[in-house]
Amino acid sequence: MKKTLISIAVLGAMSSAAFAQSNVTIYGIVDAGIVAERGGKSGSVNKVTSGVANASRLGFKGTEDLGGGLQALFVLEGGIKADTGESDVSGSIANRQSFVGLRSKEAGTLTLGRQYTPFYNALSQVGDPFAAGLAGTAKNLFPVAGANTRNSNAAVYVTPTYNGVSAEFFYGFGEKSANSTQRQVGASLNYSNGPLNARLAYNNRNNDDQPVLGGPVAEKDTGRNTLLAVNYDFQVAKAFFMYSDNKGLNSAALANVNNPYGTTVAPVASTKSADALIGVTVPVGGAGKFIASYINKNDKTNLNQDANQWALGYTYDLSKRTTTYVAYAKIKNKNGAGYTVGNNSEAGTGDKAFNIGVRHSF
Template identity: 60%
Template sequence: MKKSLIAIAVLAATSSAAFAQSNVTIYGILDAGITSERGGSTGNVTKVTSGAASASRIGFKGTEDLGGGLSAIFKLETGVKVDDGTLDNTTSTLFNREAYVGLSSKTAGTLTLGRQYTPYYETLRDVGDPFAMGYAGTAKNLFPVAAYMTRNSNAVVYKTPNLEGFTGAVSYSLGETAGDASAARQVGGSLGYSNGPLNVAAAYNMKNNDTATVKTTGVGHNSLIAANYDFQVVKLYGAFSSDKGLGSAPINGTSTATATTSFYGYTFAPSQNSSDALIGLTAPAGNGTVMASYIRKNDKEAANRDADQWAIGYNYALSKRTSTYVAYAKIKNKNGAGYTVGNNTEAGSGDKAFNLGLKHSF
């Protein structure tokens, strides 16, 4: 931990002259508030939490003009917990959120290598979810975006430039398993179109769950379509995901394809055949924005462990960089399902949760 903090301090203390050579920016988000979770198997809990609306973080990003419209780019971003000052991951990985370097061309697109978001996650966050993956109403609670569905390590990502409103992305994450190039491999892609008030996108993700010692364990496939349309007085959202195969629906808060969780004394396992549907909206209200959504998890296995989530929230802008927020969500689990209401950073412990917080960006 000390080495991690020293590394951040050294990087932040680099001279402004050196920063100027490569146009480096230091940025971050500090998000803290009160979260009250109800309906958990171990009882209710109220706590000071970090990153309910947006994960708290500090990052470094930069560009260097190479001429001819080509630039070198990089990004290093680490998650922090404002409530206690620690890193927000259990592995003590310094730059656990993103770490990549690449080249960007105004006409040819961008190619990056390192730890990065999956096209599936970015499509749901930017196009389909009115809560933008944050607050108690986050789509993370029911949509399959846990663990490797959020970010990939060892990834090569290409993103096209904007071509008459069309954009695309392709991601290939190497499994790096000796003797087996397909084991642990992950492939994803997305295609989007934006024109005026309309924004629509489709995404795909494939994860091979083989390891160096266990083969033919199965492949997970996810297909997503998302859209939003801005009517000015209200912005409507919709998303639908089809999830098939082992690891296609990791449970929020778990880290592997087969990880289970316990809820009221029984084991809740991830589905291998399910779909997710979302409808929602945002609407301007005073100096803020109202957010609302309904999500349906349809488990197509024999157990039929379905779930429904209703959510509402309000974000009020105190300035361009500072806002306060309130949000509430409730999940109705069926036939032994054990989904919980979390937020941007946490998986939650119960079937209901309330957030009240403050966020500052710099």
């Protein structure tokens, strides 16, 4: 009996030591809200949905000290639907992020796997006062649908920060025999110092198609996006500005491709456009925050399918981990444009939407 207890104690100590050394963390977000959408061909849509402010997720991340200032790191993160308990992508367990890499204080960080693009990081972390969530998300009009948000088979390098300046480089392998086919390249130059945060990001997406590996390649135009994102904290309020220039095929893919307003001629994704945002967040009483933004999309093609969106929101922190929220946004489409008011996880069905819900992180 004593030997058994001693063995269990030794194994437990070894397990604890290994766990501490690898520094593995289980984390996640559970976000659910009531969403009311209006103005689309589906009529009035009322539902309980997941991921309104931030996509619900379950993740594992960890680091291991390799000595000499070098660390190994990994992230495995899958999306879930808090309203049903299902995976948000059928058959996938780590569809949001899945990467492994090395980090050095002197040399920077290199990671390999499924990862966010520098373009999306600039939008969600710096330029959008709604942080890419709620009804006011900039994703409703700014071009981050599909591969512009994240991509598989990617190598990402982030430099160390020098006097507030850093850079990020992204290369997504198309994994076709024609090396440039489906390739995606991105980069950002970042500056953060005191109240000022700014990023200049670029994204280049190759749209060539090779249906059969080793077969002929159908050459298509590339999609090119340049984004400037800035925010400045005045303490009494934080101001936001963002501008995106988009050119080429899939440079501004539609978030909702199902002709949401039932027009005779379905909306067409622009191949030449510009987006501009101004916004603000204002702290209220310590735990609360008021959010507002205005976005204008300028379609520079002959269709001239412009749109604009205004949005209001309010969040209240019940604790460090639990936040309640409410938001409303409205889009005005012009000349047959088909943009919809969605949220962090959904594209939306109409030109206006209201959200109320709660988010808990762990």
